[in-house]
Amino acid sequence: MRSLVDPAGLQRVVDMARGLKVDFAEVYAEYEQRANVLLDNSQVERAAGGAEGGVGVRMFRGSAVAYTIVNSLDPERIMSAVRETGSLLRRMPEESTVVLPAAGPADTAGPPAVPGAPSLGELAAGLQEVDRVTRGVSPLVTQVTAEGQARLRTIWIASSDGVLTSDVQHYTRVILNVVATSGSRREANYYTPGRAANITRFFSLHQPEEIGRKGAHMALTLLDARPAPTGPMTVVVGNGRGGALIHEACVHPLEGDFVSRDNSVYRGLLGAAIASPGVTVVDDAGAPGSYPGTIRVDDEGCGGRHNVLVENGRLVSYLTDAVTASRLRHRRTGNGRRQSYRHLPMPRMTNTYIAPGKWDPEEIVRNTERGILATHVAGGEVNQVTGEFVFTVSEGYLIENGRVTAPIQRTTLVGSGPEVLKQIDMVGNDLHLASASCVKNGQVVEVGVGQPTIRVREMVVGGTVR
């Protein structure tokens, strides 16, 4: 494909970079192909494809990092970027030497042939089917928009700490927006399944029948939803997307960059109990099901792995990339991810979930006299400094006297991470994962989130009915 991208070529670049007397040099080359289709009113309104290749050259000396980006795979331009990065680094003040913990054995398999681009036609056909199913669920479904995004990313990484590897990564996602109308009442909801899989495999893991039914159901349920209550309440958080709670409340502040800057609410707490004893939290790049955080290697070439972060309530590990592992004197956990070659890696999650417990989910509800059942979580946000977080329930119900009763309107729950983790008092046995997009400091990566059904004794519910 391009003459640079063979192992010997990459190694030459790294050796040349090493010759510039830096503590670390890395070349990350990427070629990404995309297909996007937008279906509205059952018509393909927009179809777009594209391909782009580029390289990020990263070097450091001491604690200073220099990163030069070139959107070309041309060897000449890359060499010149390496020289430029080296000279950039020389202009920074002298620092003490940094030694990075090893990434693991070098993988010297030859570069994979770059597979063919994702097919617009296949994506459009899948969306048409989703559209057909969604509309067929009920005449009250009045509008359907389905967007499909497919990406194929091929990466090659070589670095001075012994990494020499390549990988092919697939990702497909459908964004289904449904509007349901009944009389003068109009409600909208959305469902956004994604997988680290090509289009064919995505539609076998997420049949159009399942996507359409769920999307329609989420909008239709809101037609009967009453305003949500407000104030402190017990919350039963459903499995799958409910994992957004642990993603915000617990794991974002465990990312090594926040910890190494002393800006995490969980800093200095390794070994301490930060959650109730029934809570074990895992970040697992190899979780089955091809959820979007499934990676063989991270974007620094470090093997993805199964990391236990919280074990029976005790904090046992942070999430690190190469730089933060060094700063924290922590092992590398294979969480150095980047949105693209144009971005610097930083500690990011892969597939993050609460391990299953013993409770039957129906028993959890039966044991709850009054509360909210959060069946589908749309998303959340956290301030890692204070630990304060929110998540939004896009399909939820009242629990009254141990039974699920009326659906409630979309509402946001607020809590403080350290408090909420200790308020988890029941952990179910029905572990399920789901997909999510995670945004941090302007960079988007796709992840898996999950949990079994859990119960939180108290969170503040942001409804409107007192």
Add this chain to the structure above:
Amino acid sequence: MVDWDRLLTLAGRAGATQAEVYHERTVQTQVRVFRGRIESVRTIDSEGFGLRVLVGHRVGYAYGSPVHGADLEAMAHSAVAAARVAAPDPSFGLAEAGWHYREPGDRGAARIPLERKVELALEAERSTRAVSSRIVGTDDVEYLDFDREIHIRNTHGVDVAAAHSQYRMFVTAVAEERGESQSGLGVAYGPGGSPGDPGPVGEEAARRALALLGARPRPTTEVPVVFDPLVGAGLIRLLNRTVSAESVQRGRSRWADRLSERVASPLVTLVDDGTLEGGPVRAPFDGEGTPARRTVLVSDGLLQGFLYTAEAARRVGAQPTGNSHRHNFREAPEYAVTNFYLKPGAYSADEIISVTAEGLYVQEVQGLHMANKVSGHFSLGVTGRWIRAGALAEPVRNMTVAGNLLDLLFRVDMVGRDLRFFPDNTLSRSCAGGPTFRVSSLVVSGK
């Protein structure tokens, strides 16, 4: 060098009946510092093309970064293949008013030496720490700047080019007292060739963090709520789809069929202005080459109009308003607001607080991006200060504010004159702005 004619010819040869080439080059530097040292310096020189074609009434899009001949031909075929997957629609098309425009720009960002950018970031960090010993640290201290050139040409005679240079600075200050931490944000931006004094950005971040130390939740109640400009801008941004002609045409805007009717209190005037002097979004034309303009959406509470992409305009025989944008060359143009803001009113923020007997002053929110833009419903986590007897009192946290944005607009009863915009570190083509404003009552939930 872009060979325009070649690309447009290749598109025609591949089967396109109309074609548009969008070319963008951005040179960007981002410096991050921490504890008096450089954390990272990132430089990008990025160049790319987007090719949009029509095959009859079907639209297709392909993008790529330069530059070999083979690539251009592949792009042309790719775009045409994409068009063949799409459904025809007579409203689809390119910008038609053929015009030439050249604005050379000054590559201001490139003229500032790297050492100076590093020094500015370090100074911002120093100034935030200098405010108080209770400022124990910082997060995300960044100086970023860019020089961006855009050139659009199509087969209808549109041939426009402009360049824009801007710097942005961000500081997050971390304050700590009695084992509790709070954070505060400072933001500044301006022309790339003349970065401003970093002192005020750092000081603002520190003040905001310190103001929240000791925050506690309060009992649930219903009171007037004052939104500071950062939060206000976030709320205004949620209206971007409601004012979109495209949303109206698809039955997704609650303001459809309400032209000339009252949709807000008489204090609310909502504007979108791609030509705004000093606005963070600067482009004399939109992502299709349509001239940028100023559009008043709501005037003294009465709905005046909507924002139109070329396609939405064609559907109803209206004029496009320059609201078709791409955030980068990898995307086909789509509806977007530009500098989108609530027009400032007469009062200072202090005056608004001083006439509020009891209420909540919101300084930070979480959960904005999950509001429902079709119904207007929102439910947010809030942090701020309680207002008592016309003065800011104890800080509050772990509370929520919920309601419906479209109903809330009727209850705006005071609007400040301190309009501000808050761009972020992604180079988005939209930015919302707000002054401080007060809403007469909202449910605020806590303990």
